[in-house]
Amino acid sequence: MKKTLAPLSVLFEPRSVAVVGASRRPGSIGAEILRNLISFGFRGPVYPVNKAAEVVLSCKAYPRVIAIPDPVDLAVIAVPREFVLEVVRDCGRKGVKGLVVITAGFKEAGHEGVAREIELQRLTREFGMRVIGPNCMGLINAAEDVRLNASFAGGVPLPGRVAFATQSGALGEAILADARDLGLGIAKFASIGNIVDVTATDLVEAFGADPAIDVILLYIESFGDPRRFTQIARSISRDKPILVVKSGRSAAGARAAASHTGSLVGRDVAVESVLEQCGVLRAQSVRELFTMASAFANQPMPNGDRVAIVTNAGGPGILATDACAGLGLRLATFSNATRRALERALPQGAATQNPVDLIADADATRFQKALTAVGKDPGVDAILALFVSPVTTDALAVARTIAAAPSASGKTTLACFMGKEQSDEGVKILRGAKVPVYRFPEEAASALAAMCRWRRFRERKPGELPRFDVDAAAARRVLAKARKAGKTLLLGGECEPILRAYGLPVARSIVAADVGAAMRFAGEVGYPIVLKAESSAFVHKTEVGGVRANLENGDQLFEAFSDLERRLRPKAKDLRIRAQQQVKGHAEVILGASFDPVFGPLLLFGLGGVYVEVLRDVAVRVHPITDVDAAEMIRSIRGWPLLSGARGAKPVDVAFLEEMLLRLSCLVGDLDDVAELDLNPLIIGADAKRAAVVDARIRLRPKERG
């Protein structure tokens, strides 16, 4: 179905626009949209549609869309909710191909609204229309040959190469206003509202292909189809930075988002993972979104993370240094040539090390010499120029000097002008030269850190989704059999055939009908042996003392077997005693999978025991994971040194662990029935041949009704 839809250009590049609900009442939404369309200079004709008025804002108005004599490409609908569907039918008959439905009162407004929204979706699909909204604030395309402002936003965006899509209309309004205030130019804007058709992902795709756009900003509360988002964002983010504020981070926020958009939000750990996996930069706040965006929109990417700080004030220099260090940037070490040049250029008392402190009375010439010296240093990738304007210095001359620096050095340059009142004009000069200028040094550092983060994303190998020689059919048979027996939970040895089918080694075991069988098994695989009690009467066998380990010989095996029988049989009629080969290794890890209603299977890795349960030291990724993801997961836990062999710990076979994670990823991808899976623990040493899962749990997905 999706493929037959018209491209988004029917929305962003219409040749003519009708405003349905165009009103004569100043301040009404219908009036504002019409005014915006006209005053922004839309290149084609705009037709007001108003049941009563013959003229609106000096334009001839029509009582219905079908009464317009000429073709209409796009209709903006701002009529009361009860008339929307009628208008859509008119538009369909008229051959309108794009709709912007501003009107609210759909999915967000109870049962009746939901029904209205379903009908809106059905109708517009039937007519083959592309739709933005309903319940949105419209869209903008600032391209010179279009000049479409089909929104009721106050104020006009500055020219620029940033695109912005928002799931919250109100936030869109605010962000457009702030963008103007902060000098960020917008090429395209869309408020997607309740999303009956065009999604944030559709917009990312369109913005990605749009040569007028360098940077993509998003505010989203929910992912529609996270797989499609991942796929598209992963490829676009290699060319253009995608910066996102994703709300619903906390449980309370997720509930609020769900009630706001009517969509499930998914676990935030999955959101983090998806964004990280597809190279999308998440801003922690709207303020940070702007901080990042103005750097990406204006400056070239740095070639590395070595920063030079040039300042006329010690305090801000130290704050910038702290912020850089805290964000993982490196303070550049200057070459001898640079040091000498700085020593020649600067007076006594100035600091020629990084941060370079020009001291308070530094004028434009001193700034110029210092910026030139560090700009030439091959060990410098980016420059933060900090200026506090003292009354005694010509701030505008300094601004002009900093503004000229990047074109001379070719290096990423961000500025901080402190003491706002004296420097508004300086800020304008810098912005005019495309040097982003921040109010506080920490913000300049954070913008630069985001750029370096994106550079690392792009340098990352794309990764592969390896396939293994597995026996999915065998695993499915075991699951089907369990289903048939009415089981929803497979424990311990019951999981073994499924894991073996995917090449996940499991400690050899049998259910021993009697102690003799256990002894024969021990004779086969060798001592030591572990005995484990299994029963539907208990889930955690350790809590009932159901595990006896380190059984070194037949005597100990006999004693332990009898003990389990005696203690547990009375409570557990279906008691089975499993005899298991005792695995040797020095590290316990957990591999797991669980199902998120939005993102599907999540894969988990951590160190066993208290590391996961108490310290919550785990890595989570959304399925499917590449080999690069698997390698990153294992290395990202705090306890990684315990596996890598650092600090005197014995190393484990990490390549083997990576393969196990990838095999697990295949397993959860193949076997839809698996809702939750824990391999806890897998014991591993330096030699992976002896590594094995010693306990496992698989929870089946509840059978769908019908």
Add this chain to the structure above:
Amino acid sequence: MKKTLAPLSVLFEPRSVAVVGASRRPGSIGAEILRNLISFGFRGPVYPVNKAAEVVLSCKAYPRVIAIPDPVDLAVIAVPREFVLEVVRDCGRKGVKGLVVITAGFKEAGHEGVAREIELQRLTREFGMRVIGPNCMGLINAAEDVRLNASFAGGVPLPGRVAFATQSGALGEAILADARDLGLGIAKFASIGNIVDVTATDLVEAFGADPAIDVILLYIESFGDPRRFTQIARSISRDKPILVVKSGRSAAGARAAASHTGSLVGRDVAVESVLEQCGVLRAQSVRELFTMASAFANQPMPNGDRVAIVTNAGGPGILATDACAGLGLRLATFSNATRRALERALPQGAATQNPVDLIADADATRFQKALTAVGKDPGVDAILALFVSPVTTDALAVARTIAAAPSASGKTTLACFMGKEQSDEGVKILRGAKVPVYRFPEEAASALAAMCRWRRFRERKPGELPRFDVDAAAARRVLAKARKAGKTLLLGGECEPILRAYGLPVARSIVAADVGAAMRFAGEVGYPIVLKAESSAFVHKTEVGGVRANLENGDQLFEAFSDLERRLRPKAKDLRIRAQQQVKGHAEVILGASFDPVFGPLLLFGLGGVYVEVLRDVAVRVHPITDVDAAEMIRSIRGWPLLSGARGAKPVDVAFLEEMLLRLSCLVGDLDDVAELDLNPLIIGADAKRAAVVDARIRLRPKERG
């Protein structure tokens, strides 16, 4: 000496001021200071001092301070560096009691500058003067009966009840300008420069006692005397919030700060601890300092952490919810009465749960009803009112409504007005009513979280420094003996008498001359026994296989003893084999102390082994610690559940651990010779009677020269 100094009022409340170096050249510092003094309306006479000019800025000028016929209380010195000392002598002769030394070129500017600063300090002490600076930007006292602006800051502070002290003049300039821009009123300001006399701590003390001041802001790079700061800040912070930006956080930043101020910065973990211990709120950035300050300066403290969010836009409401949850605030659960009131007041589609979403077309009346309803709810401690101004709503009416809300409800109310351009006037209305207004919802949440944090600081019991019955003399004798023997490191059993003297239980042990002695010892204390090899040839005995544990009987003891002798004697001529009682317990913890050059002894607590070494899960506090500090330290590590008995772990005797930390604090306080101490591990179970330190290390401080 300190006590005989004049109070700071000689600086902040002079009856007359001389400006030495008052210049006729516009834009020069001397000219700006004089202009500021006059235009800010200083209540007493101002005397320009200028070698050449007879009139400066229409004021009669004098060639030297001693030429002024009337008394001079305060002199502001802005002459070239080489004339400063001469001017100070003049001031001394004239009986000037306060100096503000603006001139730079002292400690921060090489050898010559250091000598000049030492002489400045000597001279001013001799004259009994109080001094701000040198290398500073001056001070301001906005009190109506004084009106002193002895600074070269551009612009005039707004009236208000905030005091601000800064160690960076440039940052002071910037912050004054931003304060004005953000509507934050300043009562007193001082830039302390190189600190030959007045310190940040002195100012905190003065501001604390000043009835005109409600909130104290600090920017500091180094602590002068951290103990005095702690003592003073701890008492003042119970009455007035102290908000601080402390830079030099990172290693690179600390180096930069040291080169900027010539002072050591100390480890940031110690800074965090000191600030936490004395209830000072640390802002992570200058921006956050303002965010916090405007809430503290304007609104009453909340009675709890239950927040109601009222918004006309879903997106910002979700962002605020996320931020509140992330910062440890709670979303209030409304009473049934509140829910009913909201349902009556709000249209269909609005959310009557928290966050309350009034939807986009909410006018002032709807805001008013919602704010009244949640304001009355006894389950609400604070209100965040968020407003995105749509073109269709009267933003000023909404601003007036929000502005009136706190006086009706009596509850802490913070506002966020988004979409700046349309709402500048609204922001003014809110500020006029002392409702802090932020640009982004996350900032409002962070300001509120800071208030709640201060509330918790104030509610915290002050804590006591318990004394124990210890034998300091015995411990000192052991240390003196070690010194005499030329030792700088005491290992294992060598530490035992020192620890016992402070009531820190140590597993019983002897140095066993031969296996027979070890066996006799085992007969006395009982098996199992541990043997440990000690020698100056190795520090980490485990790395040479120098520990043999779990020796259950004489045979095993014999085998182990022989093994150690055979393997280690060849490498370690001074090998001693220690036989130790094997302690039983299920948790290993580390107690430690180390010496910071600025803060003195730091105390450390963590779980033993990888928890400290790999996961860095430790709590650090600056000595001395109170019983409350000790309790907090133990509970603040991530691994706390492993000690508390949560999640099936066996609990340990936590009260005993607290006592051990307090005893350790006494030890490091008494014994100056101890530079570093590790009790690693102390083994403990549920019954503290059997807990004991099983290994220890004490490093002595290097002997001071001379």
